[in-house]
Amino acid sequence: MAGRNTGFQPISSGATNLLFVAPAMILFGLFVLWPLGSSVYYAFTSWSGYTKPEWVGLDNFRRAIFHDPVHIASYLHVTLYILGTLVLEVSFGLVMAVVLNSDRAGFSIMRGMFFSPMVLSMTAAGVLWAFVLDYRLGLLNSVLRGVGLDDWAQPWLSQPATALIAIMFVSGWRFSGFYMVIFFAALRRIPRSIYEAATLDGATPIKQFFTITLPLLRQQMLTCVLLAVTGGFAGFDLFFTMTNGGPFDATQVPATWIIRQGFDNNQLGYATAMTVILAVVVLIVAVVYLRVTERGNHVRY
Amino acid sequence: MTLVSRLAATCAMALLAASSALADVELRITHPISSGAGKDAFDKIVAAFEAANPGVTVKQIVFDDDIYSDTGLITQLQSNEVPDIYFQWAGYPMQRDAQAGYAGDLTAAMADGWKDTFIDSAFAPGSGTSVDGKIYLVPVSLDVTNTLWYNKSIFAENNLTPPATWDEFLAAIKVLVAAGETPIITGNNELWPLGNWASHIAARTVPAAEYDAAFRQQKTFAEAGFLKPLELMQQLAEAGAFNKDMQGLGADPAMAGFFQEAAVMHPIGSWLVGSEGDLAAPGFAYGQFDTPVIDPSLPGSKSVIGTMTGFIQHAKAAHPAEATAFLKFLTAQDQAILWSTSGAISPVKGVADKAKLPVQMKGMADMLAGADAMVSPPDTTYPVPVAEAYYQAAAYAASGERSATDALKWLDETVGAMPKP
Numbered sequence: 001m002a003g004r005n006t007g008f009q010p011i012s013s014g015a016t017n018l019l020f021v022a023p024a025m026i027l028f029g030l031f032v033l034w035p036l037g038s039s040v041y042y043a044f045t046s047w048s049g050y051t052k053p054e055w056v057g058l059d060n061f062r063r064a065i066f067h068d069p070v071h072i073a074s075y076l077h078v079t080l081y082i083l084g085t086l087v088l089e090v091s092f093g094l095v096m097a098v099v100l101n102s103d104r105a106g107f108s109i110m111r112g113m114f115f116s117p118m119v120l121s122m123t124a125a126g127v128l129w130a131f132v133l134d135y136r137l138g139l140l141n142s143v144l145r146g147v148g149l150d151d152w153a154q155p156w157l158s159q160p161a162t163a164l165i166a167i168m169f170v171s172g173w174r175f176s177g178f179y180m181v182i183f184f185a186a187l188r189r190i191p192r193s194i195y196e197a198a199t200l201d202g203a204t205p206i207k208q209f210f211t212i213t214l215p216l217l218r219q220q221m222l223t224c225v226l227l228a229v230t231g232g233f234a235g236f237d238l239f240f241t242m243t244n245g246g247p248f249d250a251t252q253v254p255a256t257w258i259i260r261q262g263f264d265n266n267q268l269g270y271a272t273a274m275t276v277i278l279a280v281v282v283l284i285v286a287v288v289y290l291r292v293t294e295r296g297n298h299v300r301y
Numbered sequence: 302m303t304l305v306s307r308l309a310a311t312c313a314m315a316l317l318a319a320s321s322a323l324a325d326v327e328l329r330i331t332h333p334i335s336s337g338a339g340k341d342a343f344d345k346i347v348a349a350f351e352a353a354n355p356g357v358t359v360k361q362i363v364f365d366d367d368i369y370s371d372t373g374l375i376t377q378l379q380s381n382e383v384p385d386i387y388f389q390w391a392g393y394p395m396q397r398d399a400q401a402g403y404a405g406d407l408t409a410a411m412a413d414g415w416k417d418t419f420i421d422s423a424f425a426p427g428s429g430t431s432v433d434g435k436i437y438l439v440p441v442s443l444d445v446t447n448t449l450w451y452n453k454s455i456f457a458e459n460n461l462t463p464p465a466t467w468d469e470f471l472a473a474i475k476v477l478v479a480a481g482e483t484p485i486i487t488g489n490n491e492l493w494p495l496g497n498w499a500s501h502i503a504a505r506t507v508p509a510a511e512y513d514a515a516f517r518q519q520k521t522f523a524e525a526g527f528l529k530p531l532e533l534m535q536q537l538a539e540a541g542a543f544n545k546d547m548q549g550l551g552a553d554p555a556m557a558g559f560f561q562e563a564a565v566m567h568p569i570g571s572w573l574v575g576s577e578g579d580l581a582a583p584g585f586a587y588g589q590f591d592t593p594v595i596d597p598s599l600p601g602s603k604s605v606i607g608t609m610t611g612f613i614q615h616a617k618a619a620h621p622a623e624a625t626a627f628l629k630f631l632t633a634q635d636q637a638i639l640w641s642t643s644g645a646i647s648p649v650k651g652v653a654d655k656a657k658l659p660v661q662m663k664g665m666a667d668m669l670a671g672a673d674a675m676v677s678p679p680d681t682t683y684p685v686p687v688a689e690a691y692y693q694a695a696a697y698a699a700s701g702e703r704s705a706t707d708a709l710k711w712l713d714e715t716v717g718a719m720p721k722p
Contacts (some may be wrong), residue, residue: 046720049375050401059720067718135546136563158549160702246490247548248693248702263371265686 043276047269049262060273070249071257071274075281078253081168082232088172090224093179094217098209100180101187111184115177122174126241129170133157133242160250163243167251171238179224186220187213222293229289233282254278326620328627331362331377332388332612333369337575342643346636350627357623367491378403378615385618386627391429391609392681395438398613404437405616410625411436418632423648429609429677439628440611441637442645445571445665446678447498447606453586455482455565463590467533470593471540477565478541485537486544486564488555489696495547496692497678498568498592499699501606503530503691504676505595516683518721521713522691531705533595534698548700560585571607574661575644589661591668601674608681609648684722690715 043060045053064071100111117125132139133156141153156166190213198208214221236255239245245252245260252260254274262271334343347359362384364373369388377384383403389395398404408431416424416436423440424430430438451463459480464470477484489495504512506529515525537543544550544564552569559567560580567573577585594602612631614624630636637649641656646666653666669675679688694712697703703711 048397049379050397050403056720063718063720069715135544135549136558155546155549158546163549243549244490247700248697261686263375265689266375267686 039272040276042269043273045269046267047272048266049268050266053269056269060270061277063270064274064277070252071254073249074252074254074257077164077251078233078235080164081171081235081253082229084165084168085171085175085228085232086225088168089175090179090221090228092172093176093224094183094221096176097180097183097187098213101184111180115181117174118178120174122237123241125170125174126238129166129173130157130242133166157243158247160247163247163251167238167242170242171235174238175228179228182220182224183217186217190216226286226289226293230282230286233278233285326357326623328357328359328386328620328623329362329382329384330359330386330612330627331364331369331374331384333364333366333373334388335363335365337579338643339572339575339640339645342640345639346631349636350630353630354623354626359627383615383617383619385620385624386612386614388610389438389613390681391438391440391611392677393429393683393685394681395429395613396432399432399435399437402616403613405614405618405621407436407439407614407625407628408434410629415629415632418634418650420648420650423609429681430611438609438611438613439632440609440648441631441640442610443607443648443669444610444646445605445607445669447501447568447570448589448591448665448668450559450567450569450573450587450589452559452562452565453588455562463588464593467593467595471536474537474540474542483544483564484540484542485566485568486550486555486558487547487568488550488552488558489547490549490551492689492692492696493678493680494552494555494569495699496680496688496695497570497606499530499534499695500679500688500691501592501604501676502533502595503527504604504606505592505599505602506530506533508599509601516679516687516691518684518687518716518719522694522716523709523713527691527712528705528709531694531698531708534695535701535705538699538701543699548696556580559587571646571662571665572644574659577644577659577661587661589664589668591672601676603672604674604676605669605672606676606678607669608677684719686719687716690719 042053044055044057046056046059047053096114100107100114120128131137133141135141135153135155135158138156140156144150144152154162156162194212195208198212203211234255235253236259239251239253239256240259243251245256249257255278258271258274258278261267261274330347332343334340343361347361351358362377370390374387374389377387378398378401389398389404395404419440422428424436428440430436430440449463455477456462459476459482461473461476464473474484487495487498507515507526511520511525514520515522515527544555544558547555550558556567556569556573556576557580558564559573560577560582581587591603591605596602612628614621614628618624631640632649634649634652634655637647637652638656641647641652641658641662644659644662646658646662646669647653647656658666679691682688690712693715694708697708697711698705
């Protein structure tokens with residue numbers, strides 16, 4: 001009412017709004033929409049990066065979905081990797097958060113040590129572990145040989161049976177501290193009185209974990225799983241530095257295969273088509289996951 | 302001094318600085334010569350060029366070999382600020398650059414006698430330096446892309462001499478395995494190190510026309526007769542020839558492994574010589590021999606696999622005159638001798654005789670002189686995806702991961718799914 005009396009015009013008129021959002025919209029269009037649109041265009045072309053793109057319709061998509069077994073296998077590998085990360089990163093991070101949830105002396109240092117791999121870049125972590133797992137001079141095989149277990153020394157990153165598992169372990173080493181911190185922060189917010197009451201009722205620590213801790217960490221758990229799943233699909237640097245998709249494509253994930261096709265083999269059109277497929281898959285997985293978890297969140301009376 | 306005269310003096314100095322800056326030329330050169338004796342020699346040549354051309358400075362944009370060929374070069378060629386000169390492999394990469402309009406035509410510049418300073422084969426048809434008679438690549442090195450390096454001491458300990466035939470080669474491998482040695486080390490995580498050698502073996506066993514037809518996707522590899530080279534790879538696997546970690550090992554660590562006596566032989570190119578100073582212990586005795594003769598009745602049974610490498614002047618070079626001047630300087634005899642001494646075989650006339658070639662390079666020059674054919678690596682001659690598919694099939698057979706028959710089946714299925722040129 002006061003505004004009407006002073007004669008000021010409300011600034012929320014359509015044209016003025018557009019003026020204010022224009023810079024953001026221009027930036028968004030220039031750096032998000034335009035690259036996205038051009039990517040979709042290149043996905044329908046045969047393009048080496050050197051010559052002019054040539055329109056090929058759906059050929060790249062047909063090849064990727066029906067005639068490229070390595071591309072299809074890369075989704076199997078990334079699914080296995082994600083399942084591995086759910087165990088070695090999220091679950092292990094949760095266990096460590098519970099185990100290290102104490103104010104006693106030394107526990108904060110242990111939490112810090114457990115979190116410390118997170119400060120390393122993924123590339124540095126990959127290179128470091130490639131040295132540790134080296135067949136001839138690596139730390140792991142040297143220890144095994146040192147204690148007389150020569151037959152146990154393996155070319156961990158050079159054989160299909162062990163390469164993906166090795167990457168999962170390194171990923172677990174790198175990220176479990178991150179998930180531990182998330183769970184630890186949530187654990188500190190659970191009132192102690194609930195545990196005290198449960199103890200008085202005779203509940204064992206394990207029963208308390210499953211009946212109190214886990215249900216109260218549900219929201220954090222869902223967030224961590226979402227992060228692990230979407231992050232897993234985007235996984236690249238660790239695979240690139242440790243195995244580059246090998247041996248024999250056994251650790252090929254969508255991102256490494258896209259890079260291989262795009263830059264090693266100069267098939268940027270085909271690589272872009274696979275990128276579009278990856279984006280759609282991740283979108284579907286994320287939307288389905290969010291819908292399912294939202295449904296589970298409804299409070300029923 | 303008044304304020305006005307101070308201002309005038311400042312303006313005059315600024316103008317002077319600006320005009321001298323305009324006179325300076327920065328020549329941008331990108332290449333993957335990133336380490337070893339080759340880098341030292343190239344840096345010296347650049348310094349000598351700058352000293353001889355006041356006002357011209359050279360900016361080197363250097364990448365590791367693999368990064369250069371994967372992403373380093375293409376991103377620069379696509380950028381708004383292209384390099385004046387760039388390193389390239391002869392053959393398919395040069396042809397592609399010429400068709401895409403990146404490579405500058407140097408035919409006119411070569412006409413003033415520059416071309417005559419090179420050996421005749423440098424610009425012959427099939428040399429991969431020209432397209433339709435137009436010269437695009439200035440050759441600087443003749444690389445043997447695969448030969449078998451061997452540890453002389455371990456050979457002597459086991460009473461072995463360089464084998465002349467495939468059967469002798471297999472026998473030598475069995476002797477080394479029995480002695481507890483790893484006969485061959487290769488770092489094949491990028492597929493080309495073993496793939497290159499396997500291609501040479503294929504060129505020795507598959508008729509040239511069939512070999513060419515398969516890589517051009519005009520015939521299947523099975524129809525062309527590629528079972529035989531894959532069976533030879535399988536024979537090596539069955540004899541226990543290779544290091545266990547070959548599929549996870551990089552090319553450079555494998556080379557280091559050879560110099561550290563982790564294995565007796567190492568199949569790789571002539572550039573190994575340039576790394577000797579960095580990786581080998583003093584007194585490390587090594588030599589090289591070409592892939593042993595497989596079938597003496599076939600033409601090219603004593604062939605050598607190799608390619609030329611050199612520099613291309615960008616078609617849109619910001620400083621074309623200075624770029625051409627640098628390339629002439631680089632291939633002038635004094636500089637070519639300096640370059641060759643670092644461990645390269647120069648295609649400049651007379652350099653092989655005048656340069657103090659390392660003994661290993663001399664051996665390779667002799668091997669080239671005695672070869673009855675020159676085979677180009679498939680990944681510099683044919684579409685890279687097809688070449689890489691063959692490399693992977695060879696790795697399957699050489700590691701025992703698949704039989705030769707299964708590897709061939711996989712190869713034809715994989716190449717069959719690729720778009721035809």
